[in-house]
Structures are given as structure tokens and as C-alpha cells.
Amino acid sequence: MEVIVGAILTQSTNWQNVERAIAHLKEHNALTPQRLYKLSEDQLAELIRPAGYFRQKAKKLKVFITHLYAHYDGDLPTMLAQPTSKLRAELLSLWGIGPETADSILLYAAHKPVFVVDAYTQRICSRLGLASEKISYDKLQELFMRKLPKSVKLFNEYHALLVRHGKEICRPKPRCARCVLAHECQFCRRSSSALGR
Numbered sequence: 001m002e003v004i005v006g007a008i009l010t011q012s013t014n015w016q017n018v019e020r021a022i023a024h025l026k027e028h029n030a031l032t033p034q035r036l037y038k039l040s041e042d043q044l045a046e047l048i049r050p051a052g053y054f055r056q057k058a059k060k061l062k063v064f065i066t067h068l069y070a071h072y073d074g075d076l077p078t079m080l081a082q083p084t085s086k087l088r089a090e091l092l093s094l095w096g097i098g099p100e101t102a103d104s105i106l107l108y109a110a111h112k113p114v115f116v117v118d119a120y121t122q123r124i125c126s127r128l129g130l131a132s133e134k135i136s137y138d139k140l141q142e143l144f145m146r147k148l149p150k151s152v153k154l155f156n157e158y159h160a161l162l163v164r165h166g167k168e169i170c171r172p173k174p175r176c177a178r179c180v181l182a183h184e185c186q187f188c189r190r191s192s193s194a195l196g197r
Helices: 002-009 015-027 033-038 041-047 054-072 076-080 084-092 099-109 119-128 137-147 152-168 186-194
Strands: none
Touching (some): 002 054, 002 099, 099 137, 119 137, 119 186
16 A cells, blocks of 8 residues: 555655655554544545645546555555556546556556656657657557567666656756766757767
């Protein structure tokens, strides 16, 4: 349940804020489907306040948990055992769950081989010249899914490495001089030639 809560809470915030919100939930023994179901939306909002947009996120969590109880009697393993395409469509049908959140749940909670695309992935691929800056989520995901072996472990590690690279090196103001991919990067080459290097 923690992975799913984290996937929803991380929308529009950084992971440190999510960790603080999850710690509050743990302190109140509220990180189980049963406890989340029993909490009022206001109680839940107060517990997840550090994650930002806490009222909206409490509503999203309640939508998810209400769906879990309405369709699976609160049995998360049964829900997550659905075939990938069925589960993804089901998650996307819930208010507040978009493609990135759904795919994070599929990869990290359901252990399905689905590649997660995020802002870091889009920025890195665009700068490397692998994809247009305006490429859709689905098209960029398809690129990875087509080129890589379908492996939960590989997708998990690949995504983690992209996030790390995006946070530390390929930031909005990139650190091209420290980048191991600089020799492959169209953005870096353009920036270097513009600076007369």
C-alpha cells in the first residue's frame, strides 16, 4: 500500500515531502487499506499535509481506496494480480490517476514490466535527441518498451538511473561539464558551440 500512496502523493512535489507524509501515516498506523478506508477525507488530509496539495491528494487516495473496497473488498493483492492492460485501464479510469501514476503503481506495486516516463525521462531524451520535446507520454513509453527487454528489474533500475541523472546532472540548468553523456548529447553540443567551445 505504501508504494501506491507514494505514487499518488508524489504528484507535484518532491520525494522528501512524500516521505514526511508517509511517516505521519505510519505514526498513526494509517498505511493499510483498512485504516485508509476508515479515515475521513479530512483526517487523511491532515496526515498527508507535508506532501502539499493535501486536500486534493486526500481525495485521490479516497477515490482509490473506495474503488479497492467496492470492487475487491479491500483485497489489494487481488486487484494488483489483474492482467497489466486491464489493471492499467482500471487505474486510469480513477479520478486523480494519470499515466505516470498508473505506471508507477504497475511497476513498483504490481511488479508488472511497464516503463514509467516522467519529467526527467522526457528532458533527458529530448536533450539527447532521442525524442522531440513535445513527444507524448505514450509515444516515449513505447520507445522504451519496444527497445528494451520487458523486465521489471530492468525498468525499475533504468527509471531510477534516469531520475538520478535528471536530479543531479541533467537539471533544468544542466551540468553538461559533469555529464557522462555529453559527447552523445545534442543539447550539450549546441550549448557548447553557442558558447564558442
